Amino acid sequence: MAQRILIIVTSNARMGEHAKPTGLWAEELAVPYYALLDAGAEVEIASPRGGQVPLDPGSLKPAGQNDPAVERLLADPVAMDRLAHSRVVAELDASRFDAVFFPGGHGTMWDLPLDAGVTRAVEAAFAADKVIAAVCHGPAGLVTARRPDGQSILAGRRVNGFTDAEEAAAGLDQVVPFKLESRMRELGGRFESGPLWQPYAVTDGRLVTGQNPASSRLVAEHTLALLGLAAAPATAG
Template sequence: MNKRILMVLTSNDRMGESGKPTGLWAEELAAPYYALQDAGAVITLASTRGGRAPIDPGSLKARGQNEPAVERMLGDDALLRAVEHTRHVDELAIDDFDAVFFPGGHGTMWDLPASAGVTKVVEGAYRQQKVIAAVCHGVAGLVTARRDDGRPIVDGRRINSFTDAEEDEVGLADVVPFRLESRLRELGARFEGAPNWQSFAVRDGTLVTGQNPQSSGRVAELVLQALAG
């Protein structure tokens, strides 16, 4: 498979006024990155500001204690360099890619919806019927995108993300700028969820979304199906 995939990461390392550290959730980059790369995809990493994409310290454990994909990432100098030197999403055109993928992490909730470059990439991908994928809070990258008729791109589509129940369980419902599941429902999405921390993902045509870190690998599988189809 010689497909080109744009992965857009958060540049935000703080949870708003709380000051709590955040960023990219390591597994949500590593698991899909390697699944897609091992299938032959060429991946470009971008972020909302370019340069270093912060990794949430809560998503990393001591070496030898992480999920296999994260362990692989920690020993992969090329990927770690790419995370330190991401492209600026504003400088890239979706025309050059077959898919766009948004890994999550709480950091995304602040900067993905505020990025004109993210909105442009998603709207372009939707218009060109390219694969749009996101996992967990990465689905925040879809909330500002509109169709040519002005309706949200998620309106009427089967979709999934980090759930309100999971946000409640981690105690951050009053810290994030909005509840992602609730926002998607408000935008007209046909939200489908699973019990907390279960692997769950939804594919609706070229739109692929997953619920939480545990869903990262499943999202990648569905992306490969969508690209093959």
Template sequence: MAHVARILMMLTSQASMGAGGAPTGVWFEELSTPYYAFVDAGVAVDIASIDGGRVPVDPHSLHPSGKNPASVERFLRDEAAMQKIANAGKVDELAADDYAAVFLPGGHGTMWDLPGSRALADLLGRAWADGKVVAAVCHGPAGLVNVKDAAGRPLVAGRRVSAFTNSEEAAAGLADAVPFALESRLRELGAEYVSGPDFQPCAVRDGRLITGQNPASSEAAARLVLEALGESAQAEASR
């Protein structure tokens, strides 16, 4: 994958569920698992967030040392990676031209700040128009709801998309805490919503659009991103 300049991982800056709500942020495994899938494939990874600076981490996604998923343990020991989430770039200072793909990890924080960011919607719209890969997992697809394609239609309209299900939200006890139901919103926008059993891996690729249902889907979503990038590289090489 040496031909790939870099992938942008775009994270939430929202540290609470609404004003004065429970603490939230990025779900660590949805960051760490794709991050190392990309890095281990030889791809450079930049990390940014809506506001830049220190990225809030959902405390429920972290456990005592030795009890986390392997990718989380690795990230916590990786000084360079930890510096990236301590000093994330800011979305409105970035350009889609610099990246081969943009990946949106989840965590409930994304439900508040990703949909309302015009800078993010513009970045993703430009990336899509330029033939880049756009990907998201779990609540990360909240960042897609205001993105338009070149024809001015919702990017997700008519495309196969997965995300955290309404039933998973209810099982987590947060259906009344989030500002909207992500599955329902995607359906309203015309997406062909795809899901598997609750809390089981499910990732779907529709051309250059890749989405995963939940934290367990992070690895599969990352693999699909690398697959799409590999196909793009082959297409370019054959021209």
């Protein structure tokens, strides 16, 4: 039976009260999406509100200039239909999937931590010992999930995500509702990081976290390894 993967993405298209558009970062979905599909997995896409998923316009270039996976995504009618009709996270049982994967994009910072369905999905996956993976701002979907003892699922775990230094370099450290690295540290995560904008990922047990868009492929490779669909990558983390 094929492995089943639940990809949870943002529904949010604006940076809070700011006019700046945001959403899902295309590369962070496209790269793991096709890595999983090409390895024989079945993929479901869900979001807090369901329906149309906003793609961050900053993650898209003119046709022919994007990462090959993004070009493939934009030309794939099945994938685009899934993004147009994403499932509602709260209506799904994450424990029935083999893995839960969170792509990033700044949109995640405003809606994933506040969505009870997302929190329940992560807690259910964690309790069932499923693979949980997130890249860049995707770990925003993990910060409200708790273990049965009340502690964060990140407590005591080696973790990674979009760094405070990268947020400052992007000029958005005063725009985001919280700094992801700082929050993960506050929750007891043993935060590790690589150079700015370079691929970096960390695996701790069944948890995989990666730093930035360039880390999308590395996080996908770590996830595939945990699912038994590929050999473990001999790279960072």
